[in-house]
Amino acid sequence: MKHLTFIFILASFYTSGQSAWKIENTSTYSITDSSNIYRYGNVAISDVFTTPDVNKFMVNERYKGMSNKAMYVSLNEPRFDLGFPPSPAVDSSLVSMARSPSESHLTLGVNHYANFKEGVYFSDVHTSTSEINFFRGTDTLFGFYDGGHLAKASALKVTGAFAKNGLPYRNTEFDLLNLRFFTGSAPGNTAQIDNFYGIRLEDLRGDNFQIIKNGWGVYIKPTMLKNYFGGSVGVGTTNVTHKLTINAESNPLKIGGLANQSSPNKVLTVNADGEVFKSSLSDRQHTFIVTTASHTLQDDVEIYIHKGGDVLYTLPLPNLRTGKIWRISNVGTGSIVLNLPFYEGDALRNTIPNKAGANSFQIFSDGENYIAIK
Numbered sequence: 528m529k530h531l532t533f534i535f536i537l538a539s540f541y542t543s544g545q546s547a548w549k550i551e552n553t554s555t556y557s558i559t560d561s562s563n564i565y566r567y568g569n570v571a572i573s574d575v576f577t578t579p580d581v582n583k584f585m586v587n588e589r590y591k592g593m594s595n596k597a598m599y600v601s602l603n604e605p606r607f608d609l610g611f612p613p614s615p616a617v618d619s620s621l622v623s624m625a626r627s628p629s630e631s632h633l634t635l636g637v638n639h640y641a642n643f644k645e646g647v648y649f650s651d652v653h654t655s656t657s658e659i660n661f662f663r664g665t666d667t668l669f670g671f672y673d674g675g676h677l678a679k680a681s682a683l684k685v686t687g688a689f690a691k692n693g694l695p696y697r698n699t700e701f702d703l704l705n706l707r708f709f710t711g712s713a714p715g716n717t718a719q720i721d722n723f724y725g726i727r728l729e730d731l732r733g734d735n736f737q738i739i740k741n742g743w744g745v746y747i748k749p750t751m752l753k754n755y756f757g758g759s760v761g762v763g764t765t766n767v768t769h770k771l772t773i774n775a776e777s778n779p780l781k782i783g784g785l786a787n788q789s790s791p792n793k794v795l796t797v798n799a800d801g802e803v804f805k806s807s808l809s810d811r812q813h814t815f816i817v818t819t820a821s822h823t824l825q826d827d828v829e830i831y832i833h834k835g836g837d838v839l840y841t842l843p844l845p846n847l848r849t850g851k852i853w854r855i856s857n858v859g860t861g862s863i864v865l866n867l868p869f870y871e872g873d874a875l876r877n878t879i880p881n882k883a884g885a886n887s888f889q890i891f892s893d894g895e896n897y898i899a900i901k
Contacts, residue, residue, distance in 0.1 A: 569581075569582060569583055569584075569585075570583070570584050570585070571584075571585045571586075571587070572585070572586045572587070573585060573586070573587035573588075574587070574588065574589060575587050575589065586598045600634055600635050601634070602632060602633075602634040603622055603623045603624075603632065604622070605622050606622060637656055637657050638656070639654065639655070639656040639657075641654045659682055659683050660682065661680065661681070661682035663677075663680075685703060685704060687701065687703050689701065706725060706726070708723075708725075728744050759771070759772065760772070761773075761774075762774070762775075762779075763775050763779070769802070773801075780803070782795070813829045813830055814827060814828050814829050814830070815828065815829060815830035815831065815832060816828050816830075816831055816832070817832045817833075817834060818831060818832070818833050818834070818835065818838065819833070819834055819835030819836075819838075819859070820835060820838055821838045821839040821840070821841075822838065822840060822841070823840075823841040824840055824841065824842055824843075824853060826843075826847075826848070826851075828853075829852070829853070829854060830853075830854045830855075830856070831853065831854070831855045831856070832856050832858065833855070833856070833857045833858065833859045833863055834858055834859045835859045835860065835861065836859060836860050836861035837861035837862050837864070838859075838861065838863055838864070839863075839864050839865075839866065840855070840863050840864070840865050840866070841866045842865055842866060842867045842897065844867075845867070845892040845893070845894060845895055845896055845897055846892075846894050846895070848892035848897075849892055849893070849894035850892070850893075850894075851891070851892055852889050852890065852891045852892075852900070853889070853890045854887075854888075854889050854890075855879060855887070855888055855889075855890060856886060856887040857879050857880065857881045857886040857887070858881065858886065859881055860881065861881065862878055862879065862880050862881065863878065863879040864877060864878055865877040865878070865879070867897060868897070869888070869890050869896070869897035869898060869899055870896055870897070870898045870899060871888075871899045887901065888901050889901045
């Protein structure tokens with residue numbers, strides 16, 4: 528019986544001395560040093576799953592309160608447990624302060640060193656440093672019964688805070704999101720990236736896209752912010768040949784403030800290739816037609832020059848040309864007869880002869896009559 532008691536005590540001693548945390552290298556990680564813990568294998572912190580499965584580290588939690596976090600990582604967090612000033616005063620050195628210009632503080636660092644054999648290929652994102660998913664609408668077959676209405680939700684939320692506390696601290700630059708891409712510094716690199724995307728929103732997957740009632744690919748709300756594109760921008764096309772290339776079947780561009788119904792001056796001109804150029808009233812080119820026979824005047828032509836014999840020019844009713852001008856010049860051998868008369872002073876006329884001093888008129892419509900305003 529004494530031997531059995533000794534064996535039980537010895538077994539209890541060894542059992543109480545065991546730990547789920549394994550120390551693989553005692554030269555680096557001391558068993559007595561509580562600041563270093565190294566665990567080899569899978570770890571699960573979960574009240575749902577009993578095994579971490581293929582995850583090196585898995586955290587799983589249920590909805591239990593107003594603020595539910597699966598994992599919380601914080602760096603240089605204030606010691607609220609010490610109380611608030613003035614009594615007792617909190618020593619900021621206990622929080623941790625940057626003491627050197629070369630210091631760099633990172634709350635979470637994640638690295639993935641991708642290494643693939645030759646010929647390995649997958650059309651989707653093959654490997655990534657991290658994956659963040661937000662699921663809604665999962666089938667009840669898996670035990671999900673979500674029927675609520677969320678006012679706002681996001682797959683990823685990034686927050687930056689810069690509060691006012693009466694102290695003159697400052698940042699020379701602040702990026703809410705900073706993206707960097709590095710390549711090797713040595714010249715002659717034979718590696719290749721066929722297409723590079725700084726930010727890429729792929730096609731929506733599924734069939735019922737109509738569930739999105741109003742959507743934006745990029746939405747920047749603050750009006751005080753400037754937006755800068757160092758490269759070229761394409762809208763409706765992947766073949767970007769200019770700083771701004773727009774491809775659409777009809778009405779591809781609308782610019783407010785350049786022209787309106789009361790002042791329809793042409794500030795932009797478009798060539799046959801669809802390129803938009805700025806112009807001024809002094810140097811812009813005017814649309815014109817040279818005629819030798821009878822003609823129906825067109826709304827998108829400004830100037831008519833006649834070089835033939837007697838002809839008939841057909842005009843629409845004045846109310847269809849309100850506020851617009853046609854310039855007509857007769858340098859031909861005959862006269863131009865208009866189907867509708869126009870006022871020259873207090874007289875009505877419908878003929879433009881080929882005589883010097885009387886062969887050119889600017890015919891303006893006030894909505895009721897055509898009036899010569901040369």
